[in-house]
Structure formats: structure tokens, C-alpha cells
Amino acid sequence: MNAEMLKTLFALSLRNPREAAELIVGMKLPTQALWLALSLVSVLTSLVFSSLLHAAPMPQDDVGQMIMSSPGYDSPLIFALMQWGRAVLSVFVLYWVGKSMGGLGTLGDVLAVITWLQMVTFTLIAGLFAVGFIFPFVSTVGMLVVLGWWLWAVVSFLDVAHRFGSPFKAFGVLIVSILGVLLGITVIMGVILSLFAGITGGP
Numbered sequence: 001m002n003a004e005m006l007k008t009l010f011a012l013s014l015r016n017p018r019e020a021a022e023l024i025v026g027m028k029l030p031t032q033a034l035w036l037a038l039s040l041v042s043v044l045t046s047l048v049f050s051s052l053l054h055a056a057p058m059p060q061d062d063v064g065q066m067i068m069s070s071p072g073y074d075s076p077l078i079f080a081l082m083q084w085g086r087a088v089l090s091v092f093v094l095y096w097v098g099k100s101m102g103g104l105g106t107l108g109d110v111l112a113v114i115t116w117l118q119m120v121t122f123t124l125i126a127g128l129f130a131v132g133f134i135f136p137f138v139s140t141v142g143m144l145v146v147l148g149w150w151l152w153a154v155v156s157f158l159d160v161a162h163r164f165g166s167p168f169k170a171f172g173v174l175i176v177s178i179l180g181v182l183l184g185i186t187v188i189m190g191v192i193l194s195l196f197a198g199i200t201g202g203p
Contacts, residue, residue: 009023009024009116010120010123013116013117013120013153014120014149017152017153017156017157018156018159018160020116021113021156021157021159021160021161022160024112024113024116025105025109025112025113025160025161027112028108029108029112031107031108031111034108034111034112034115035088035111037115037119038087038088038091038111038114038115038118039084039087039088041087041115041118041119041122042080042083042084042086042087042118043080043083043084044122045083045118045122046079046080046082046083046084047080048122048126048129049079082185085185086181086185087114087118089181089184089185090114090177090181091107091110091111091114092107093177093180093181093184094110094114094158094173094174094177095107095110095111097173097176097177097180098110098158098161098162098164098170098173099162101162101164101169101172101173102164102169103161103162103163103164103173104162104163105161105162105163109161109162110158110161110162112161113157113158113160113161114157116157117150117153117154117157120153121146121150124146124149125143125146128142128143128146154174155167155170155171155174156170158170158173158174
């Protein structure tokens with residue numbers, strides 16, 4: 001897949017997510033490469049987010065203290081591990097939930113569409129943050145537009161990946177999976193924080 005194909009697929013994802021998902025699934029991309037791409041975009045997203053937190057002025061109140069004590073600000077490495085774990089867990093949960101609801105797609109199909117969705121979403125948000133430094137209002141409105149597009153895109157992508165033929169069923173998979181990922185990421189956070197505390201706490 002060259003740069004021109006990526007640009008074409010990116011534009012198609014914005015205006016017709018279903019068609020873009022069909023092309024992605026049809027490519028049968030190597031699973032190992034997809035896992036690597038998902039990991040890279042997850043870590044990159046975490047690093048950019050942490051950098052923006054450090055660059056932004058923190059309010060001198062309880063909210064500022066809460067932000068500065070969060071993993072995204074205080075422990076970028078832990079935050080990156082959390083985001084990577086969330087991304088990987090999301091793929092498996094979306095696959096398992098979809099399968100339990102009659103989905104016919106493979107794990108590789110779900111991995112492919114979610115990886116691409118992560119890449120497109122990261123590009124859009126990074127672009128909005130860049131614009132936001134000059135036109136804050138445009139960035140705020142743009143975030144709402146991206147959120148609406150993301151919901152449309154993820155439902156379309158899951159519908160295609162699981163071969164449901166029903167956006168409502170794909171939406172159901174999304175809702176159930178969000179609850180499952182929230183539960184799973186809570187467990188993962190506890191494990192990572194415990195390990196990190198054990199490493200830094202000494203004997």
C-alpha cells in the first residue's frame with residue numbers, strides 16, 4: 001500500500017466508511033503487520049497526548065492537581081502501556097462480542113478495521129489540535145464533528161467486519177464492547193500500576 005493509496009483510502013473513510021471497510025477487509029493484510037501498526041499508533045497517540053498535557057498551562061486548583069497526578073501527565077510510560085492494552089483488548093472484545101451475536105468475521109477482519117480506524121482518528125485529532133493553536137473555536141467544533149464521524153465509522157466498520165448487514169446489531173456490539181473494555185482496562189491498570197510500584201518501590 002503506497003502513499004497515494006493511503007490518501008485515497010483516508011478520504012474514502014471520511015465520506016463512505018462502509019466502502020472503505022470493505023476495501024480494508026478485502027486486502028487481507030498480514031496479521032503481524034496489523035498488530036504492529038495498532039501498537040505503534042496507540043503508543044504514538046499516548047505520547048502526543050502526554051506532550052500536549054505538559055505543554056498546556058495547568059489550572060491551580062483541584063482539577064489541575066488531578067490532571068498532574070494522572071498517568072497521562074505524571075507517568076507517560078504507564079499511560080502508553082495502558083493505551084496499548086486498551087487497544088489490544090478492544091480488538092478481542094469487539095471480535096468476541098460480535099461472534100456471540102452471530103458475526104461471521106475473523107479476528108483479522110476486526111483487527112484490520114480497528115487498526116485503520118485508530119490511524120484515521122489519530123490523524124484527524126492531531127490535525128485539529130494543530131489548528132486549535134490558531135483557531136480554538138474551529139478545533140472545538142471539529143472535535144464534535146470527529147466524534148459524530150467516529151460513531152458512524154465504527155458502526156459501519158464493525159458491520160462490515162462481522163458481515164451483519166445490520167448497523168443496529170453492530171451498534172449493539174459497540175455498546176457491549178465498551179462496557180467490557182472498561183472492565184478489562186480497570187483490571188489491566190491495576191496490574192500495571194502494581195508492577196510499576198513494585199519496580200520503583202525497591203526491596
